[in-house]
Amino acid sequence: MDDVRDTAATRSSAGGAEPAEILWRHRNGRWYILYGARLKKRLSTGTGDRAEAERELEAFRLGRAAGGLTGKTVGAILDGYEAEKQPTVRSKGGLKYSVEPLRRHLGSLLTAQLVRPVIRAYARTRRQPPSAEALARAGELKRRPPKAADNGTVLREIGTLRAALAWAVECGIITSFPPISNPVPTPPPKDRWLTREEARRLVAECREPHLRGFVMLGLMTAARAGAILELLWSGVLWDQNLIDYGEGHGNKRRAVVPMNAELRAFLENVLQPLACTDHVIERHGKAVDDIKNGFAAACGRAGIEGATPNTLRHTAATWMAMAAVPMRDIARTLGDSEATTEKHYAKYHPDYLRSATGALRLDPAAFRAPRPVPESALHL
Numbered sequence: 001m002d003d004v005r006d007t008a009a010t011r012s013s014a015g016g017a018e019p020a021e022i023l024w025r026h027r028n029g030r031w032y033i034l035y036g037a038r039l040k041k042r043l044s045t046g047t048g049d050r051a052e053a054e055r056e057l058e059a060f061r062l063g064r065a066a067g068g069l070t071g072k073t074v075g076a077i078l079d080g081y082e083a084e085k086q087p088t089v090r091s092k093g094g095l096k097y098s099v100e101p102l103r104r105h106l107g108s109l110l111t112a113q114l115v116r117p118v119i120r121a122y123a124r125t126r127r128q129p130p131s132a133e134a135l136a137r138a139g140e141l142k143r144r145p146p147k148a149a150d151n152g153t154v155l156r157e158i159g160t161l162r163a164a165l166a167w168a169v170e171c172g173i174i175t176s177f178p179p180i181s182n183p184v185p186t187p188p189p190k191d192r193w194l195t196r197e198e199a200r201r202l203v204a205e206c207r208e209p210h211l212r213g214f215v216m217l218g219l220m221t222a223a224r225a226g227a228i229l230e231l232l233w234s235g236v237l238w239d240q241n242l243i244d245y246g247e248g249h250g251n252k253r254r255a256v257v258p259m260n261a262e263l264r265a266f267l268e269n270v271l272q273p274l275a276c277t278d279h280v281i282e283r284h285g286k287a288v289d290d291i292k293n294g295f296a297a298a299c300g301r302a303g304i305e306g307a308t309p310n311t312l313r314h315t316a317a318t319w320m321a322m323a324a325v326p327m328r329d330i331a332r333t334l335g336d337s338e339a340t341t342e343k344h345y346a347k348y349h350p351d352y353l354r355s356a357t358g359a360l361r362l363d364p365a366a367f368r369a370p371r372p373v374p375e376s377a378l379h380l
Contacts, residue, residue: 029048059122111178225310317334321347
């Protein structure tokens with residue numbers, strides 16, 4: 001094994017009995033943290049990049065100052081949580097991608113070490129741009145180059161961490177854990193929607209039937225991505241010309257919506273003859289769990305930026321509002337409350353606040369309203 005040590009970091013603890021932690025590079029290219037008596041214990045930083053390893057060392061020192069190094073680690077809790085939830089979770093890819101960076105950066109810590117500075121250091125690390133080494137590795141493997149995590153991604157990962165810790169308390173693995181506040185602000189909601197020309201280009205660039213069907217269902221029924229991917233052929237009611245997306249999950253309600261002629265023709269003539277499973281959206285005889293990569297590739301070919309699968313739902317609602325569809329009908333199509341729908345989409349309605357701002361004219365005639373007559377005057 002290589003013995004590349006950070007000699008500059010070697011120092012003694014306050015009592016002088018135990019050397020402090022240092023960085024050590026293994027011949028596999030990864031950096032490890034050496035600690036304990038005579039530096040006999042080691043923890044992997046999960047990276048071969050020196051700058052990232054330094055940030056991991058900083059987080060380790062902060063955590064070590066908060067508690068000991070015995071008991072269940074965060075990595076062990078994340079392993080158990082993922083193993084139990086993976087078979088039943090709706091978005092298997094989403095759980096995997098949230099747990100993986102948490103395990104890589106925080107897995108060696110104890111729950112007592114998840115103090116505020118450690119969580120903030122994690123957020124800073126995740127938001128750092130990728131190193132040149134990581135970009136070169138992605139090029140060698142012909143993979144999509146990594147990018148810095150945005151605030152929404154960091155918050156989703158922190159939410160997964162909280163859920164895993166709560167699961168560990170429920171299972172009796174740990175008794176408690178420190179309060180974990182959000183280390184970054186909540187990003188504003190995305191207001192991106194597609195013009196009809198962009199939508200036509202996107203549909204044209206969907207080269208596979210399942211992807212085109214997904215986009216058409218999103219644009220023509222305003223359903224969420226998860227509802228479309230879970231839609232079964234039993235929910236396509238041909239006689240009633242309806243699509244029933246089912247009950248939904250939690251507060252994510254789903255709707256029963258009519259099919260227009262264009263959508264029905266595509267389902268009936270293209271997707272149904274190719275069906276090998278009960279799912280409407282399938283690929284190579286299997287249900288599709290995640291369509292983000294295919295959707296992103298189609299957007300790239302169509303020259304569309306800033307769009308996600310959820311943009312289809314937002315686009316459909318925006319088109320309905322611009323066509324002066326009543327908010328009540330838009331809300332029923334979305335499966336949302338009328339108050340929520342009005343909050344997000346009333347501004348696109350052509351009559352939005354027209355009567356209110358019409359009363360704000362500077363025309364003097366607008367102020368010639370009859371004054372109330374005093375009761376005494378009426379008596380006389």
